[in-house]
Amino acid sequence: xxxxxxxxxxxxxxxxxxxxxxxxxxxxxxxxxxxxxxxxxxxxxxxxxxxxxxxxxxxxxxxxxxxxxxxxxxxxxxxxxxxxxxxxxxxxxxxxxxxxxxxxxxxxxxxxxxxxxxxxxxxxxxxxxxxxxxxxxxxxxxxxxxxxxxxxxxxxxxxxxxxxxxxxxxxxxxxxxxxxxxxxxxxxxxxxxxxxxxxxxxxxxxxxxxxxxxxxxxxxxxxxxxxxxxxxxxxxxxxxxxxxxxxxxxxxxxxxxxxxxxxxxxxxxxx
Amino acid sequence: xxxxxxxxxxxxxxxxxxxxxxxxxxxxxxxxxxxxxxxxxxxxxxxxxxxxxxxxxxxxxxxxxxxxxxxxxxxxxxxxxxxxxxxxxxxxxxxxxxxxxxxxxxxxxxxxxxxxxxxxxxxxxxxxxxxxxxxxxxxxxxxxxxxxxxxxxxxxxxxxxxxxxxxxxxxxxxxxxxxxxxxxxxxxxxxxxxxxxxxxxxxxxxxxxxxxxxxxxxxxxxxxxxxxxxxxxxxxxxxxxxxxxxxxxxxxxxxxxxxxxxxxxxxxxxx
Numbered sequence: 001x002x003x004x005x006x007x008x009x010x011x012x013x014x015x016x017x018x019x020x021x022x023x024x025x026x027x028x029x030x031x032x033x034x035x036x037x038x039x040x041x042x043x044x045x046x047x048x049x050x051x052x053x054x055x056x057x058x059x060x061x062x063x064x065x066x067x068x069x070x071x072x073x074x075x076x077x078x079x080x081x082x083x084x085x086x087x088x089x090x091x092x093x094x095x096x097x098x099x100x101x102x103x104x105x106x107x108x109x110x111x112x113x114x115x116x117x118x119x120x121x122x123x124x125x126x127x128x129x130x131x132x133x134x135x136x137x138x139x140x141x142x143x144x145x146x147x148x149x150x151x152x153x154x155x156x157x158x159x160x161x162x163x164x165x166x167x168x169x170x171x172x173x174x175x176x177x178x179x180x181x182x183x184x185x186x187x188x189x190x191x192x193x194x195x196x197x198x199x200x201x202x203x204x205x206x207x208x209x210x211x212x213x214x215x216x217x218x219x220x221x222x223x224x225x226x227x228x229x230x231x232x233x234x235x236x237x238x239x240x241x242x243x244x245x246x247x248x249x250x251x252x253x254x255x256x257x258x259x260x261x262x263x264x265x266x267x268x269x270x271x
Numbered sequence: 272x273x274x275x276x277x278x279x280x281x282x283x284x285x286x287x288x289x290x291x292x293x294x295x296x297x298x299x300x301x302x303x304x305x306x307x308x309x310x311x312x313x314x315x316x317x318x319x320x321x322x323x324x325x326x327x328x329x330x331x332x333x334x335x336x337x338x339x340x341x342x343x344x345x346x347x348x349x350x351x352x353x354x355x356x357x358x359x360x361x362x363x364x365x366x367x368x369x370x371x372x373x374x375x376x377x378x379x380x381x382x383x384x385x386x387x388x389x390x391x392x393x394x395x396x397x398x399x400x401x402x403x404x405x406x407x408x409x410x411x412x413x414x415x416x417x418x419x420x421x422x423x424x425x426x427x428x429x430x431x432x433x434x435x436x437x438x439x440x441x442x443x444x445x446x447x448x449x450x451x452x453x454x455x456x457x458x459x460x461x462x463x464x465x466x467x468x469x470x471x472x473x474x475x476x477x478x479x480x481x482x483x484x485x486x487x488x489x490x491x492x493x494x495x496x497x498x499x500x501x502x503x504x505x506x507x508x509x510x511x512x513x514x515x516x517x518x519x520x521x522x523x524x525x526x527x528x529x530x531x532x533x534x535x536x537x538x539x540x541x542x
Contacts, residue, residue, distance in 0.1 A: 179416035
């Protein structure tokens with residue numbers, strides 16, 4: 001079982017290059033990254049950085065948000081998504097995350113938004129397949145509905161994937177789905193369709209004080225991480241466990257220390 | 272269609288007596304209240320206050336939290352619940368809200384907690400029926416899972432109610448369920464079983480900045496309030512629309528003004 005780190009865990013202290021060096025220094029060879037640090041113009045340079053550090057990409061964040069106020073906006077979103085997929089493929093990413101974004105300002109039509117998102121996912125999933133990578137649907141926590149997503153449960157992600165056909169893929173982040181009474185059943189369903197391509201870990205703190213940036217370190221919260229992992233791996237998923245912690249608290253800490261704590265917590269929980 | 276106010280909307284500015292007077296002054300005759308202001312010793316006095324103001328109770332908040340660390344704790348929770356149900360019945364409340372509370376400190380066993388909560392609901396629902404009132408199950412938003420609830424979707428509330436049999440009842444608060452892709456289907460299911468006894472309104476702000484106290488005034492957020500209400504009333508629900516806004520912002524405003532804004536917003540949206 002491979003443990004790897006998502007760049008977002010070190011957002012405030014490290015450049016991408018520092019993160020890759022820290023990974024390499026630990027004898028690790030895979031990471032997930034965010035496009036904020038990857039302009040279309042420096043893909044070649046980034047490839048060189050990855051090669052030099054002997055680090056490969058697992059997840060690439062991201063396609064989206066999907067804008068849909070006008071047909072032209074929607075087309076632009078799809079084109080932007082295609083460009084990001086091309087970059088992910090060029091960098092050899094295992095998968096690229098699909099981020100729906102929120103409702104258009106002034107709109108309350110959640111059902112209509114969900115339809116446009118399904119349409120976008122269908123197009124971009126097929127495009128990703130053609131480009132040699134995978135579009136990964138990630139349900140987010142319902143508290144982010146409207147503002148950052150319209151994909152709010154693993155059941156909804158599975159329903160969406162049923163419509164995508166070949167190449168449909170899901171990333172499960174425990175922070176977003178741990179509360180769901182149907183979680184075990186929907187993990188099994190994802191597994192039976194052989195569509196789990198990523199498993200993100202962190203923890204849910206009680207109380208949680210911020211909707212976006214108060215995630216916990218594995219073991220500090222109330223998610224039964226080992227139980228969820230056992231359910232995911234029982235479906236046949238043999239991919240990586242990826243640590244992704246959005247936390248003002250952990251962003252302030254020494255990133256080398258954070259990296260080591262993430263690894264040791266994961267080894268103690270998942271080994 | 273009756274519109275009524277929940278006392279929590281005025282938490283910081285009014286005593287219960289002031290709230291009842293403000294209700295009476297507006298020619299209204301029903302409210303929902305919280306037990307924080309109702310000690311077992313002053314039930315008679317409260318009855319007098321209600322009679323004097325010619326105001327009746329719709330919802331009474333609440334039974335719970337359910338404690339279950341030991342059998343003794345669990346028994347105490349049930350006994351406390353029975354006392355609260357007796358008070359609600361004595362005050363003539365239409366229904367009493369069931370609040371599960373959060374996980375026991377140190378526990379991560381969400382499934383085990385949910386089993387204890389089902390057991391408690393079964394006992395207390397039957398007790399409420401005997402006492403001449405109704406125990407109302409209210410699913411809360413998943414962001415409150417662990418800290419304040421383990422009942423996180425309308426589907427879960429319906430599943431629980433299927434097990435309660437006669438007297439099973441549900442209160443739907445838009446803030447807690449609006450994000451749910453299965454909302455329409457689960458409202459219909461609740462309606463077919465004739466178990467909707469309350470409908471709470473407020474709004475979901477984008478962005479929402481606090482997990483508990485940043486609810487919006489109806490119309491200021493992204494919930495399709497009229498659409499949800501149409502679905503609820505299409506099931507045959509003919510009860511009240513209850514305004515319940517937890518908001519630091521609205522708690523600071525002049526409560527008379529807030530009362531009038533709540534009524535006028537509701538009239539414009541739901542009439």
